[in-house]
Amino acid sequence: MRAIPMIVPALAALSGTALAHHSFSMFDMKKDVTAVGVVSDFRWTNPHAWMHVDITDAKGTKATWALEMTSPNTLVRSGWRRSSFKPGDKVTVTYHPLVNGKPGGALVKVVLPSGTVLENR
Amino acid sequence: MRRASAWTGAALPLACLFAAPVSAQEQNAAADLPETVWPASAPAVDFGALQALPDWRGLWAPQPRLAPRPESPRLLGKYKALYDEIQTLIASRDPEALLKVERRASACEPPGMPGIMTQPYNIEFLFTPGRVTMIQEAYMQVRRIFTDGRPLPDDPDQTYNGFSIGHWEGDTLVVTTTGLRDGGVMGRWGITHSDKMTLTERIRLDPADKDLLVVENSFEDPIALAAPWHSTYYFKRQRHLDQLEFICAQNDRNPINENGDVEFLDAAP
Numbered sequence: 246m247r248a249i250p251m252i253v254p255a256l257a258a259l260s261g262t263a264l265a266h267h268s269f270s271m272f273d274m275k276k277d278v279t280a281v282g283v284v285s286d287f288r289w290t291n292p293h294a295w296m297h298v299d300i301t302d303a304k305g306t307k308a309t310w311a312l313e314m315t316s317p318n319t320l321v322r323s324g325w326r327r328s329s330f331k332p333g334d335k336v337t338v339t340y341h342p343l344v345n346g347k348p349g350g351a352l353v354k355v356v357l358p359s360g361t362v363l364e365n366r
Numbered sequence: 367m368r369r370a371s372a373w374t375g376a377a378l379p380l381a382c383l384f385a386a387p388v389s390a391q392e393q394n395a396a397a398d399l400p401e402t403v404w405p406a407s408a409p410a411v412d413f414g415a416l417q418a419l420p421d422w423r424g425l426w427a428p429q430p431r432l433a434p435r436p437e438s439p440r441l442l443g444k445y446k447a448l449y450d451e452i453q454t455l456i457a458s459r460d461p462e463a464l465l466k467v468e469r470r471a472s473a474c475e476p477p478g479m480p481g482i483m484t485q486p487y488n489i490e491f492l493f494t495p496g497r498v499t500m501i502q503e504a505y506m507q508v509r510r511i512f513t514d515g516r517p518l519p520d521d522p523d524q525t526y527n528g529f530s531i532g533h534w535e536g537d538t539l540v541v542t543t544t545g546l547r548d549g550g551v552m553g554r555w556g557i558t559h560s561d562k563m564t565l566t567e568r569i570r571l572d573p574a575d576k577d578l579l580v581v582e583n584s585f586e587d588p589i590a591l592a593a594p595w596h597s598t599y600y601f602k603r604q605r606h607l608d609q610l611e612f613i614c615a616q617n618d619r620n621p622i623n624e625n626g627d628v629e630f631l632d633a634a635p
Contacts, residue, residue: 265485265504267473267620267628290617292474311632313619318487318503318610349632 265316266292272341272351279339285309289327291316296330296352298338311349312340314365325363330355405514406496416493420537420571425488425503425609426579426601436597439557445590452556473622474614476505478526478550479543480565480583483599490609498532498539503609511541518544524561526550538570552585553597560589577603 282300294314301307314320317327330336335358340350352365441449476482483489487504496514501507511530522529522545532541548561564586572578579601586594619631 265487266614266618271628271630288617291612292614292616292618293620295617295619309632311630313630316612318612321610322607343630347630347632349630 269341269351271343271345273344274341274351276341277339277353278342278350279337280310281335281337282310284330284332284334284336286332287330289317291318294320294325296338296355298336300338300348308348310338310340312338312352313349314352320363320365323364323366329363330357334358404496404512404516406494406512406516408496411495413495415495419493419534421576422491422493422571422579424603424605425490425607427488427604428484428486429578429600429602430484432600433598436553437595439553439585439595440592441557442590442592445558445560448558449556456555471622472618473620473628474505474618476507476526479509479528479530479546480567480597481551482507482509482527483581487612488604488607488609489601498541501609503612505614506609506612511539513539518542524548528565538568541565541567541569543567552583552595557595558590559585559587562589563587563591579603 280298280300282298284296285299286295286297288295294317296312296314298310298312299307300310317325337356339353339355341353342350354365355363357363439449477485482502485502485504487502489500489502492499492501496512498511498513500509500511502509507527509527509530511532513532513534516531518531519529524547525545526547528543528545530541530543532539534540543565544563546559546561546563546565549558550563551557552559552563552565566584566586568582568584570580572580581599581601583597583599584594585591585596621629621631623629
């Protein structure tokens with residue numbers, strides 16, 4: 246991670262909450278991207294839960310996005326369950342993208358078809 | 367043999383047949399192991415004494431925003447140099463600053479004392495006769511604080527959480543910890559200590575709020591600090607939760623590469 250444009254907000258965010266696993270400097274924490282996609286994988290694991298979402302962009306190009314959450318320990322206290330969704334589910338995800346441009350990011354929230362909002366915090 | 371075993375019985379005749387003559391001065395190092403039984407493990411036990419201790423049950427969630435900003439540490443030598451370097455990097459807004467302060471072998475490597483107290487996960491305390499045990503939910507880390515009168519070791523190994531003894535002063539648990547690793551972090555942004563650091567914690571419930579736990583730290587370090595350095599941590603009680611399992615090696619997709627950078631693996635192992 247050599248080119249990190251938003252180091253100051255990242256530092257400010259970190260000073261409030263100590264880190265358990267790693268910093269957020271690899272993500273553009275000032276940028277929220279919202280997209281609709283189909284869940285292809287969901288891992289209810291430590292140190293992070295992960296979801297893979299197949300997202301088709303405006304040009305019709307499909308890519309699988311890897312989105313990292315916090316731990317199941319924290320998510321379960323925000324209303325998540327290991328059964329919150331499953332591969333094939335259509336979801337709306339909001340995330341902070343990787344600064345290196347690869348299809349990955351830190352999840353902000355997921356909106357399920359039912360309207361249920363699962364926040365990553 | 368202090369510790370007889372089936373192996374000993376089976377192997378001894380063979381050893382007599384094939385082994386070279388043994389010098390009279392030779393002695394198995396295991397013969398020098400200490401055999402002291404401290405009160406925390408002694409056959410005689412008084413569970414009733416626990417009744418006099420304060421109620422610290424439940425989980426304790428860290429409250430970093432309640433903590434006052436600590437004074438600037440008066441660091442010495444290489445510890446000051448590292449601190450100054452990181453402060454300069456932060457002031458320059460160099461992205462390397464963040465990497466510098468978190469450079470570790472693995473993101474799953476625990477922080478050690480006192481970092482175990484400041485991870486963004488809850489802690490809990492267990493009281494047994496002669497001992498207080500603290501469990502940090504993140505990575506399921508354990509601190510053992512012996513309150514049975516044993517002394518600190520003269521020559522401790524340097525470990526992540528060190529060796530801790532404690533005693534009760536009223537409802538305050540006073541803990542002394544030594545045997546921590548050189549270069550361990552005692553505060554944010556490059557505040558590190560030597561392996562000669564002694565940490566004293568005074569842990570108590572806030573008299574005005576029995577659901578608020580206060581930990582007052584005093585760091586003394588003849589190598590890294592010109593004067594004692596202090597910090598305070600706060601925790602709020604949560605009675606409705608239990609700790610959950612946390613195995614950091616289960617799916618660690620953030621390895622740290624040879625440059626010290628945290629990676630992001632986009633595929634599940």
